[in-house]
Amino acid sequence: MEIIVSKINSNKNISDGKIIMAFEGENPLEETNYPIKKEEFNGKFLEIKTLNLALEEKPNKIIFIGLGKRDEINHEKIRKAIGKSIKESNKLNIKNIEVSTIGIDKILTLNEFSKIISETAILANYKFDKYLSNKNKTKLEKLNIVCNEDDYDEINKSINEGKTLGEATNLARNLVNEPSNILTPIKLSEEVDKAGKEYGFDVEVYDEKEIKKFGMEAYLEVSKGSINPPRFIVMKYFGDKDNEENIVGLVGKGLTYDSGGLSLKPNSGMVNMKTDMAGSAAVIGAIAAIAKMELKINVIGAIAACENMISSKAYKPGDIINTMAGKTILVNNTDAEGRLTLVDGVYYLVEKENVNKILDIATLTGAAQRAFGNHVTAVLSNDDTFYRELERATEESGEMIARAPILDEYRKLIKPDIADLTNSSKGPGMITAGIFISEFVKGKPWIHMDIAGTSWSEEELEYIPKGGTGVGVRTIYYLLKENSN
Template sequence: MNFLVRTGQSIEADVLVYPIFMEDALDNLSQDLKTVFEGLKSKERFKAELGQVYLFSERLQGEIKDIIFVGLGKKEELSAEKIRIALANVLKKGKELGIESIAVQAISSDKLCFKRTVKAMVEGMALANYKFDKYKTDRKEGKLKEIYILNVVEEKVEKAEKAIKEAEALVEATLCARNLVNEPANVITPKELGKKAKAIGKEAGFEVEIFDEKEIEALGMKSFLEVAKGSDNAPRFIVMRYFGDEDNKNDILGLVGKGLTYDSGGYSIKPTDGMVTMKSDMGGAAAVIGAMKAIAETKLKANVVAVVAACENMISGKAYKPGDIISSMAGKTIEVLNTDAEGRLTLIDAVHYVIEKEKATKVIDVATLTGAVLIALGNTTTGVVTNNEEFYNDLQRASELSGEKFWQLPAFDEYKKLIKSDIADLKNIGGRHAGTITAGLFIGEFVQKKPWLHLDIAGTAWADSDKDYITKGGTGAPVRTLYYLVKEKNSCCNK
């Protein structure tokens, strides 16, 4: 799907789209279209509420054209996220019509810079256009090929084209993550995930190194290997490096993605319904791979090392068991009380590695870690545990650009007591209460006081149904937020 900028109000597309505010002056509409709008409004058939779409036909310049009015809601409440939602609904209506091209009038707002507006338009439509149907034998290619953004003044054409280019890079990175999550576990094994990362790195421009099980053992990743040893599919440790800031070589962000390509729960086995979507338990890995793709392709001035401890959590005579005491790369011992609390056991070795071996100065781990975060925050918000308020504030600023939602959970010392073991240094679960917090703090025991963010995406990495620009299956969260966090904390309007 190509996005093209036009300076006039060309009507070369199959459908013309007019984004409208509830209190719009309608300066961008012809008198005929103003009359249509006022009639629809008086009959309460179109109020320009957010995401509301109305399709009709009208004669323009002597030709019958299909027209879409799409509501943007109240002008003073406009945000980039609302633009994404509105334009996603336009895209869906266009696909229903089976058309080849759409022309959308550019949105003008005092609340958002022009680049953010254009980016949001592109992101909303391109993300909503995604569908994972590669295994359907009767799948059909979509007809929609071109989307025009109209009425862009001459002096803003270059800005619009740059915004489109960045938005397309972010969309491709997000869809890359969605694809990785949506692939079944018999396709994306740990070894195959490593191959995928290597291919993506080669194309995007970042280095990828893959460690096999012998090399993982040599590194001393005992906790990771305990989880991995129950499966016939051998683990892989994936290291991705991008160095785009030569002036600050010692400033390195470490991204750590949970890479359970399948999680049966081990001997603490999940029920069947709980296992069906466990191909998505590598959503954190997919997110950091996608983020690395966007960071490298747009050549951000930053140094980032992303790591993934990829394995399966399965049952066999070799598998670890409840009651076992295991060690870790950091040397700390862990009492295993539940083999379905495995993600944190892989993450701690990955976190220790990225600090000790790659010299990361800040760390973000991204993981589909706990069902408890769904109980607390639902599927709209990612839970965050951190040891650094300034770092969390950076995340919040990035989320304002991405539209993805985050919420900080408390990390009081009282919670840390819940993961202390009587017979080892730590235990891998803290009991029924505060499960998301104690899981995060377990990982926090290995961050060596580095500024750290733990993002629990168990509720946001997977969608059970389509909604706005999110499609059923893997969502690609939080690829775009990680990108903006790395982008030197600058608004897109500053470039």
């Protein structure tokens, strides 16, 4: 989608439609000439009214969208209003639309507004139709932000950042939506390599022989049952050459398919298990956005990509396996496989790449979804400052999180009698899974994000599609932007 900015009344008749936002009880007609009665549109949050005018003069398709009460407005409400308007414009077959800044410019800077509009327009216009014979051709092609400004340099920077975040999130969505017979570990590594060339970050891919040399035995155990070999993918972006010793590490769970292994899932639990690599997709999208925006920060991402399948070679409940860190693990459940791949990835970044902070993101536990549903990501952290930075990042992204506690009483639950750790235990599974990963961070500031409930949507929302959501991309971007110099 092309997104431009122009002065009010400077480009008449170039747009098919127009979006006008209004606060509850405040008449948008004071500054427009469109024939709509106040009792027909009051500006309640997400209230929408469209006019399709029989006029040759453009714009002749008008979308009024309510923002709710002025004193309750925030970035996320604007994002939802824009998203709903973009979807409505597609229903009206609008190819070229303009957005009026009247009223909004009194609460947000034009730069903030332009970034939100650009980001949301890209997100709301997304549809995964790759495998449909009859594709919808009515997607919006051009959006024009009209304002009273003459100097567009800073505004265009904001538009570019918004577009980049939208496109990087859609990159993650595409990867999550790909079926697992297409997106194997090798194919995922190829897609990362392609993204690296497009967005400007380096990619290293290691095969099973090299993975074995690293000592990543837990990761290899998970992968053994599949005919598709694993690939360990490392992404590097160094934007702060003067401080190359300061590095943030990102680890994304990369199970391109999870059958549960010998602890087999029911059929209903397997249908969407192509999404078990949504954490890796978030890391790929975040690094893509960071690199394209040339943030002054150093980041290394790691993905232990593999499949968890059944065969005579597959690892079994009751096995004791080793890890890159040298800690042994009693396997109580082969469907608690993600944490086994993550800990080798985490330890690799801590030990081999000397990262200073580390964040892992994974579709890890059904317990997280049961606790927080499909709109809130569960988070554990060993560092209050790092967690508060994540909270501030979510204020920018609009993605909601909730922190769970790390307690010694729960740490005891993952310590069996015959091995150093167990991958599955009685107790609060969301918490014990996160604590399990914390055993491998060597005391570095660490955040764990469990996106089991938020990585996939069963319904289409204002700017979130049905299917892969791309959750985490924008939050991680804003987190690292705050950490940049």
